[in-house]
Amino acid sequence: MVELKDYKGHVAPDWCPACGNFAQLTAMEKSLTELGIEPKDVVVVSGIGCSSNLPEFIHAYGFHGIHGRLLPVASAIKWGNPKLTVIGYGGDGDGFNEGTQHLYHAARRNVDMTYIVSDNQIFGLTTGQASPTSPTGLKTKTTPDGSVEKPVNPMTYALSAGATFVARAFSGDPKHLQEVITEGIKHKGFSFIDVFSPCVTFNKLNTYDYFRKRVYKLTDNDRKDFQQAYKFAEEWNEKIPIGILYQVDEERYDQVDPVVSQGPLIDREPYRLTQEDLKEFL
Amino acid sequence: MVELKDYKGHVAPDWCPACGNFAQLTAMEKSLTELGIEPKDVVVVSGIGCSSNLPEFIHAYGFHGIHGRLLPVASAIKWGNPKLTVIGYGGDGDGFNEGTQHLYHAARRNVDMTYIVSDNQIFGLTTGQASPTSPTGLKTKTTPDGSVEKPVNPMTYALSAGATFVARAFSGDPKHLQEVITEGIKHKGFSFIDVFSPCVTFNKLNTYDYFRKRVYKLTDNDRKDFQQAYKFAEEWNEKIPIGILYQVDEERYDQVDPVVSQGPLIDREPYRLTQEDLKEFL
Amino acid sequence: MAREEAIFRIGGAAGDGVQSAGQIMGKTLSRSGLHVVTYLYYQDIIRGGQSWYQIRGSANEIKSQGDGLDILIALNKDALTRHTNPKINEGGASPLQGVAIFDKGISGYEAVDGVTYCAMPLAEIAAKYGSNKLMKNTVALGAAAAASGLSFDVMSDVIADTFEGKGDVIKQNQDAAKEGYDYFSQHFKKLEITLKTSNRKRMLMGGGDAVGLGAVMGGLKFYAGYPMTPASSALHFLASHASKYGVFVKLPEDEIAAINMAIGGNYAGLRSMTGSSGGGFSLMVEALGMAGMMEVPLVIYESQRSGPSTGLPTKTEQGDLNLVLGASQGDFPRIVLSPRNVEEMFYMTAEALNLAEKYQTPVILMSDLYLSENYATVNDLDLKFKIDHGERAKDNTEDFKRYLDTPTGISPRAIPGQAGLVHNEDSDEHNEYGDVVSDAVTDPRDRIRAMNKRMRKMETYIKSMTPTPTYKLDGAEYAIVQWGSTQGVVEEVVDALKEKGHKVGAIEINRPFPMNPDIGKLLEGRKKVIVVEGNYTGQFNRLLKSEFLVKTELITKYDGENFYPSALAGEIESVIKR
Amino acid sequence: MAREEAIFRIGGAAGDGVQSAGQIMGKTLSRSGLHVVTYLYYQDIIRGGQSWYQIRGSANEIKSQGDGLDILIALNKDALTRHTNPKINEGGASPLQGVAIFDKGISGYEAVDGVTYCAMPLAEIAAKYGSNKLMKNTVALGAAAAASGLSFDVMSDVIADTFEGKGDVIKQNQDAAKEGYDYFSQHFKKLEITLKTSNRKRMLMGGGDAVGLGAVMGGLKFYAGYPMTPASSALHFLASHASKYGVFVKLPEDEIAAINMAIGGNYAGLRSMTGSSGGGFSLMVEALGMAGMMEVPLVIYESQRSGPSTGLPTKTEQGDLNLVLGASQGDFPRIVLSPRNVEEMFYMTAEALNLAEKYQTPVILMSDLYLSENYATVNDLDLKFKIDHGERAKDNTEDFKRYLDTPTGISPRAIPGQAGLVHNEDSDEHNEYGDVVSDAVTDPRDRIRAMNKRMRKMETYIKSMTPTPTYKLDGAEYAIVQWGSTQGVVEEVVDALKEKGHKVGAIEINRPFPMNPDIGKLLEGRKKVIVVEGNYTGQFNRLLKSEFLVKTELITKYDGENFYPSALAGEIESVIKR
Ligand SMILES: Cc1ncc(C[n+]2csc(CCOP(=O)(O)OP(=O)(O)O)c2C)c(N)n1
Ligand SMILES: Cc1ncc(C[n+]2csc(CCOP(=O)(O)OP(=O)(O)O)c2C)c(N)n1
């Protein structure tokens, strides 16, 4: 039996007190425990950012890589060893700037993994520059007069890319957050979860209050309805839906690739060449 | 008066006879001529690929850069000198693989330029590997048993990214192609045009015939209707709409950036520092 | 003779306001006419942990963060014990011998000889003037001013400027500082040091500021940069001064976009620049070669930190030279500069923009965390700078060849929009017109000519190089070779060793590539050539050896901290003796 | 004595079927028991332009593309005039002295001395057997076989295999070739050369095939690669053999994804690899350092082409050594291999996979277009290879330290899924457990220990190195130093110069980094050390000089073509004489 304490890491998180990342760490630990997955069978892959420090704090296999590149690393781990539960975890800068391209392609490949973005609408670790999800007008170190860009919408992005599980959650609602993460891990295919995660130190606009006032939970939406999902995805400003916007069952990359679909690569003996194999060169 | 011959380059295109790129070169030359733009005021920026060789063949300022990076180069040129007409031109590998991230961000910034992708559903110059738009099942050098990926849909991608002009054309219909390109160049903002451009040498599936059988022209669609555009964008297989799917007027990056909006950077004298400016360090 | 300098250190956790307190102290010293060098020791964490800020001030010209510690402000107990511990292990920092200022709430520490423990009611005093907890730092600053014998007025002014526009906060802080000042004076004894203050205010400038300001002087119009410590300080300076100086600052999707934007800007005729640390620079490698091949001017600011990979993101190192020298496939001209101090950062950034346009090739301006993030006083700056756009073609030049083969290797450029100069620039090999030579038939002669032309620019540049700077090298039997930010500490070491009778002098490399041939002469006839650099393998040492086939002794440091003068002097002495 | 070798060349435009014709000729020779070296000269264009394929065959061991040209198949007039022109300028290729086979429709050429013009009804004959225009090439091939005195049967077999599964096409081509063979025999005279054919069929293998096959022997499970000439030949081999050999081949969105996937695969316990040329490798630079820091095994196949930037995409060069050596910020262990020939490509690829796992660090396997895209006969291959996964931790190891500080620097690895070994791997600096040391307080001792541990792996590797290969070096006054693909031409030059009485020998570098210290010994006491390499600045030369402080003479070539034996011999002779 897996217990919550099995996931407690020996290094204490060093995020700022009240940082939105704490709730996600706890939710992740709880979900994995509930699902009865053992820490040794979990790999958490991250990039670089405050959020990306998470693998240091959870007792599971951790891969704390470089900025923006967690998805290709995670994809390969899963393709190589499908018995592992693979979770990608990183920031909005990591995922929607440096790693933009990897999200699109991992989604369309329907890699069987869960990708959680700690979306604080700012670069945290580098002490507060505008991120791709920073709202227009946000004053940061790089936008002293306010950001002028139209922010990335992670939901429509993931939907158009072909993700088969697209959800949004909020660190200020840890119970719901955990439910969504549990569903994401259970989903067979690419699960994308964007989590509103207030950076209490550098983003004074997108605070817990800010989101608490705006978010509402999707309950009986038709998750298979792409168009409806897209509409929810576009809702912003006054009312912002959280929950699972979209979920469908589709063939995964590992099911269609001629080699990967033949069974776990990790368990297969390497091919032994024979003189017969050299005949093509004669 | 600008004449078509003004755009004739002194190097003859070396594409395979009947390659789809020829029609695009001609269309581009005609559109620019019709619009009365002088070659000296045009910059064609490309990446690497058969298609990307185009700047060598047109008499305009040409920037034949590296694989996948034409959009950041083109954005900067336009921001620096808004008097130039900036056209980006490259392949599907260039734009939807190597350059995936740049398309998303250039689109959401609504850079005032035209980006034309010669989409032949294959890597041409590298002699025929699967590209991100290769249809599932296509046999190529890297997919001898047929491609297993769900192809990128450039239309939904550009729409979700926030492009303000999203269109599709076909090299097999040069007149329509030229009309679309003309509209794209005239559009104030980011114009994205995906052109079906048969690679007669390496892609034996997506041929002129293949497209001729499927494409139909959009004529009286409501270009401002995002949802309708999205629906057209999703049409594939039997019937494929070409034409301008979407077009709206939105603020451009150069209008909102606090510095760029102050007038052409290229014309502004550099700031001259004075001792007064050093006071902040005292 | 009393010490003529003071070293202050403020220690606490991240988020404790260590850095802002340090800046007030630094400005107080520089406005008192003193030379100042600061040093920030911090971790890759936003709250908690251990960080400290050291400020060294003196009327004499000081050049490094220095040895010793006179006045400590300890914002927590950890800081108090750590910095008074004779075996302090922070990469060379000295333990306190002098005055420790801390809140009287801190107790149970073990007293150390040579330290005067000044427990003060910092929090109590602060509470009188406002609710901001960080105000106790201000109280401590006042006390530190008193301990070092600084006049309070200057500090008061600095506080006023620091909190400008914040209304009452100014007065609150001034009063709190004053009470700290008075409290210390009444209860404790001033240190026995003499700081010869004067009315000549000095400028205190950060390395990143110097890059930003130098770029403005150099005519910068466009800076595209993705944040990365320690290159971000320049990005922040430029972003916060963008409107004032008319510099367009863009944070794009990634470093690949950043460098390609900078290249696009330069191609369009704008002085454009990008910057990052090693990780981001690594992503720029491909496009760097494109600029070299297409002969588009380009300046890249590369500020090193402890590697490899993410490494120690808030620690210094000189470990990216191999990366910068090897960046991108094939051979093409590149110029690498390594300014030695904040002032040179300012001038060399401006110069880099000229060089890039003159030679139409990438110029890489190398710095490191020590230089980019710390502050030092600079001399009066000469703001007369001539922007040289290099050779430009005239409109409607007949038979225009963008890549004209010239004796200097430099071909007149044309900018889009110019009439009669329409041409193609290509990352493929091309002939003088810019036409690709690899499409139909590759004539090896075209290729050879193109390579020779481009590489010839380096010869032209080498001929134009000014003599390599040296420090007291005349008659030196032992030549110490340093590059970049270690100048200050090496010069102080030379002084110290000379005083001990050693015949030492320094060769200072601020232009590591291509190398000035005059260095060969400077190396001749030395008993030993001692290379000092902040990395594991001796990256510069390797370059020097390959260039001049000279036997060297190598001294390295790769613990994340800069060299400290006394430790380095000791190491050099043992090299001399062995 | 009649020449014992023949050099064939097939010239035409891209799309003319030059390459497939060349392959048939090559196979015909290798199946006739001859040693073969081929060379493809082509441009970055799909149709048109000028390309040619050269095939050299001999019963003696030949090692390079060779000098001279005996039999030309000219598929158009341009090819005929170009290759018979005594001043042919293709980077060293020889003009024809022998037989020219071409369609009689080609006329108006200027006849050159020493060339026998064999105008033949190629198209006419071809038309008899089918409508495919390329069949005239087959007719010409038959004629070429006759001209060189090869038996027709072998060629007939090769044709059968080439068109396997294409039904009638086999017979059509066989008949066409036979008629070409007979026509030539009837109308023209066989060349005066003796090709000592035999029944011992030889394997003809491309460099890319050798990499792919070697990787399979080395236990490769995953190859992630984005196409780029000349690394694509290995990607294509693996993709076309993926199902057979159980290797998962992925073409991802870009090279950044490719290398990160390969790292992910290795981390998960699969032998994984990526590959590209310089441009794509440039995009891998950041992640390369991550593998070094996290100690994840990684093999990168880097096949060089003419740079800088896009350069001459279909031309060879050895210009990426600086890039490979400098890739990524900071210092970390890396192993660079440079196999010298196709056979060594095979063995070294397998070995690279072992080294990467043994030392848990990036191994870069360098090749170049000349080696990766051309074909050569290889000896019987030894398929007994021991896959060595290096040190692995046992499940439930107590107090497991992923980065245990050991005397070799190598720490036992754990693979996700293993029980009781859960840990974190980090691109940030970390202690033995893998815990980040830069978050709270950075203890410099942790950092120093971590750096020393990692770098120690290089010392361990150096100790294990086998002696550096040499060629006839005993008693050589002049040591020629080559690296990678130039082995063959250098050995032929050594032979030629020795015959002329020069005391020369060669040092052959197939492990350029870290350098084997035994090279120092090999260099000692030579009159001259002559470095031969295919780039502008002498990148390897720089490395050699920095390592051994040795004075060298440098011979370079950077026109896109490989060295040719006679030209190189001449250059070396003048270095010897000056
Ligand atoms: C290649 C590269 N570029 C830049 C950086 C510097 N950097 C570290 S974290 C970060 C952004 C952090 O923002 P985000 O991903 O949103 O994470 P957060 O800290 O907000 O959780 C950046 C730019 C880096 N480490 N590597
Ligand atoms: C960084 C980099 N990676 C790979 C390549 C090799 N390469 C050249 S063109 C090309 C793809 C061409 O496909 P596409 O962009 O669709 O253009 P097309 O030739 O089909 O017009 C590739 C992978 C390169 N030049 N640079």
Ligand code: SF4
């Ligand atoms: S800076 Fe922001 S994101 Fe980072 S730990 Fe603190 S609150 Fe969290």
Ligand code: SF4
């Ligand atoms: S290979 Fe294909 S894309 Fe390239 S020129 Fe030929 S037809 Fe056009």
Ligand SMILES: [Mg+2]
């Ligand atoms: Mg963030």
Ligand SMILES: [Mg+2]
């Ligand atoms: Mg294509």
